[in-house]
Amino acid sequence: MQEVQKPPNQKYIKNFIIYAEFGIPEVNLETYRFKVSGEVQKPLSFTYEELLKLPRKEIVEDFHCVTGWSVKSVKWEGIPFKLLVEMAGVKEGVNWVMFYSLDGYTTIVPYEDLLKDNVIIALFMNGEKIPLKHGFPARPIIPHLYAWKSAKWLTEVEFLKDYVDGYWEERGYHERGNVWEEERFKGQGGKHLRRRPVI
């Protein structure tokens, strides 16, 4: 059997550590909307029911937190990111995508990293709707980037020309965060800031 390589300086653990910098929000599906905005021909807005009707794909990928822990083979199912790019008609000149969460958390990702086939807006985790503590109703899964780029309780994806910091980027974490290239911090050096596990 082919062994997939372990990313540099990561250690596998059995269970996820749950993080929620702003606490676990309440989600009201009556008012919840998932929006696609910014540099697009056609801004989009979906209710949860509408999201469930979009085509989905399944991926099984390891999950890597920048602080050094990883979880093996997590099964996610969700909307291919590229499908949203097509539906919205992303304009020329887009370089960055900002992700916004219900709780106020934000993170930014290079546009080109989101065009890989295994990037999805996940609605299901290990065969069931994503549990609330893991980001119900939706979170982006970008397997080759550290997990702080996977904004839980996702409400909006904004296409941008220019870079702006998200929550952890503002605190020194890397603009891209590629796991295989160990892009943990901007520039040289940096040190981990305290995360807040909630459970």
Ligand SMILES: Nc1nc2c(c(=O)[nH]1)N[C@H]1C(S)=C(S)[C@@H](COP(=O)(O)O)O[C@H]1N2
């Ligand atoms: N809204 C929100 N999303 C978030 C975070 C957060 O604090 N708030 N933490 C990030 C970090 S640093 C990691 S490692 C993963 C952890 O995912 P989990 O809580 O499902 O284990 O969520 C990411 N997404």
Ligand SMILES: [Mo]
């Ligand atoms: Mo993390």
